[in-house]
Amino acid sequence: MPVSTTLLALDGSRIDGSLYLDVTGLAHRAPAAVGESVALWSAYGLAVFAMLMLAAWWRARRASAPGMAVALAAPLIVVAVFAVDTALKSVLREPRPCRVLPAGTTLEACPGPGDWSLPSNHTVIAFAAAAVLWRCDRRLGAAAALAAVAMGASRVFVGVHYPHDVLAGALLGLALGALLARAALLAGPAVASLRAGRLRLLLGT
Numbered sequence: 193m194p195v196s197t198t199l200l201a202l203d204g205s206r207i208d209g210s211l212y213l214d215v216t217g218l219a220h221r222a223p224a225a226v227g228e229s230v231a232l233w234s235a236y237g238l239a240v241f242a243m244l245m246l247a248a249w250w251r252a253r254r255a256s257a258p259g260m261a262v263a264l265a266a267p268l269i270v271v272a273v274f275a276v277d278t279a280l281k282s283v284l285r286e287p288r289p290c291r292v293l294p295a296g297t298t299l300e301a302c303p304g305p306g307d308w309s310l311p312s313n314h315t316v317i318a319f320a321a322a323a324v325l326w327r328c329d330r331r332l333g334a335a336a337a338l339a340a341v342a343m344g345a346s347r348v349f350v351g352v353h354y355p356h357d358v359l360a361g362a363l364l365g366l367a368l369g370a371l372l373a374r375a376a377l378l379a380g381p382a383v384a385s386l387r388a389g390r391l392r393l394l395l396g397t
Contacts, residue, residue: 202286204310204354209293216295216351231299234346237339238314241270241321244336248328256379257387259328265376266324273320273368277311277361286310289354298351314355315361318343323369324376340365 205212219227224318245266252263286309289295290302327331343357 193216196351201278202284203276203292203307204286204356205292209289210294210357211377212348212354215355215392219349219351220296221297224230230245230346230349233323233342234300234350237343237346238317240338240339241307241318242267244339245270245321247353248332250326251332255328258377258386259291260264260387261379261383261389263328264374264383265373265379266321266328267377269324269372270320272372273365274317275285276311276368277313277316277364280311280364281313282376284308284310286354286357288352290351300350300352301387305351309353310357311361311364312344312347312357313361314347315340315344315353315358317364319365320369321365327370327373327377335371338343372391379393 219230222230245263248263248266249260252260255263287305288303288307288309290298291305318336322333322336322340325336340362347353347358347396348355
């Protein structure tokens, strides 16, 4: 049920609420197969980024020690960026658009009160992973970037985020992901040492 905008810490509907309604209206008019496919991707697509990070580790076995350091750090970097995003959400406290605007029945169930909207968690995770994967391997990074764009767009399409939630999530994920990936390069000497020991089969060829 919509809540009064006077109670909102941040009224996202004033930013791009009309665009959100346009997108959710398009979702309502789309063929059922399209809606189901987008909803499925929106809910479970993050698993693709986990698989891409696993592929990055495998390919890094033939790469330099700093490259392997970034590949190993990728999951930790994504978790760290997610933690920052979660803290930011609790400060901004923007209610979900599906609780504020008359979007009708959304493709994904509207999260309850207190599950804040800005930035989009899914988008932050996707773009942070893409930033790290780009540092590891350009081909994997390009695939991850396309998947991240699709993830961000899907979050608006299924009705649980404003477009600006997705944009903020993309910028935050890219910025922090790239920064932490660069910092991970400093662990190259440690990886080189490990490659000479018992972990050589996991860290090199």
